[in-house]
Amino acid sequence: MNKVKFTAIVLAAILGCGMLTGCSVKMEDSSQTDASSAETATEAETTRMDVDSYNDHVLDDIKTAERSDEPLEFAPLGDTITPDANDIDGDLGSYRESVRGTKLYFDEKEFPPELMETLEQYFISFAENDYTMYTRCAYPDYLDKMEVFLSKEHGYDLKTSFASQCSNLATTTNGSFKVTRLKMDAAPQYDESKDNLTAYFERFKDILGDGYYDKLKKEVDNIYDGEFFVMAENRLGTEQMLISAYEIVFVEKDGRFYVFG
Numbered sequence: 001m002n003k004v005k006f007t008a009i010v011l012a013a014i015l016g017c018g019m020l021t022g023c024s025v026k027m028e029d030s031s032q033t034d035a036s037s038a039e040t041a042t043e044a045e046t047t048r049m050d051v052d053s054y055n056d057h058v059l060d061d062i063k064t065a066e067r068s069d070e071p072l073e074f075a076p077l078g079d080t081i082t083p084d085a086n087d088i089d090g091d092l093g094s095y096r097e098s099v100r101g102t103k104l105y106f107d108e109k110e111f112p113p114e115l116m117e118t119l120e121q122y123f124i125s126f127a128e129n130d131y132t133m134y135t136r137c138a139y140p141d142y143l144d145k146m147e148v149f150l151s152k153e154h155g156y157d158l159k160t161s162f163a164s165q166c167s168n169l170a171t172t173t174n175g176s177f178k179v180t181r182l183k184m185d186a187a188p189q190y191d192e193s194k195d196n197l198t199a200y201f202e203r204f205k206d207i208l209g210d211g212y213y214d215k216l217k218k219e220v221d222n223i224y225d226g227e228f229f230v231m232a233e234n235r236l237g238t239e240q241m242l243i244s245a246y247e248i249v250f251v252e253k254d255g256r257f258y259v260f261g
Helices: 003-022 031-046 051-062 113-127 131-137 140-153 158-173 196-202 212-219
Strands: 103-105 178-186 222-233 239-253 256-260
Touching: 051 158, 103 113, 113 131, 113 158, 113 178, 113 222, 113 239, 113 256, 131 158, 140 158, 140 256, 158 239, 178 239, 196 212, 196 222, 196 239
Parallel strands: 103 178
Antiparallel strands: 178 222, 222 239, 239 256
16 A cells, blocks of 8 residues: 555545544534534644653653563454445555554565564553553663663663653644554665665664674564554544654564564
């Protein structure tokens, strides 16, 4: 599925849901009730979240959380669903649904189901302020080196960085959110002068050191380079784009999948 079409269709779905919601008001409701409801919705939409307070809330949630190397637990994905072409999201193509109800769009020939479920839990960790789950998704050596880098260069720890990531994502939805759709494509060629993975790990050289990619290739069984999209439901119950067309790298080692980042 073309990424431009994915974005366009999802936006159409959002608008369609909005129109359906607007038409759901019962005929017997008074105009005063309608006006009150509209005022409440408008207030909710225009009141911006307090980022500092949200960040403090996340830090409070995770203050006793600990890092873990326990394997993630997965439930089997549902069967492949192909929406009717006339459905509002019919052009998005086929998907499989996780036990949490997230719709996962991916080519199983390129990305194993367990990789997609790792990606799902990675973003759920940000939605639910679950630091421990985050550490179970990320590659352990990356976490080790990031912890050292943050302490040395910025004077704070990985928990502070995690809380900031939670807050940054929440600003997109103006508050708490629930992951609803994840799409993964093979990453396009970003830099004509070098392959994607070489360029990707060069961006991390201040954290990981020179030559890290060559070392990593000897340590892991597979490396996956993808471009992903995330949809989420905001606090008003509306689905919206959370992240669009970002590169992400996974490694596979001893049957487990890890995010780099």
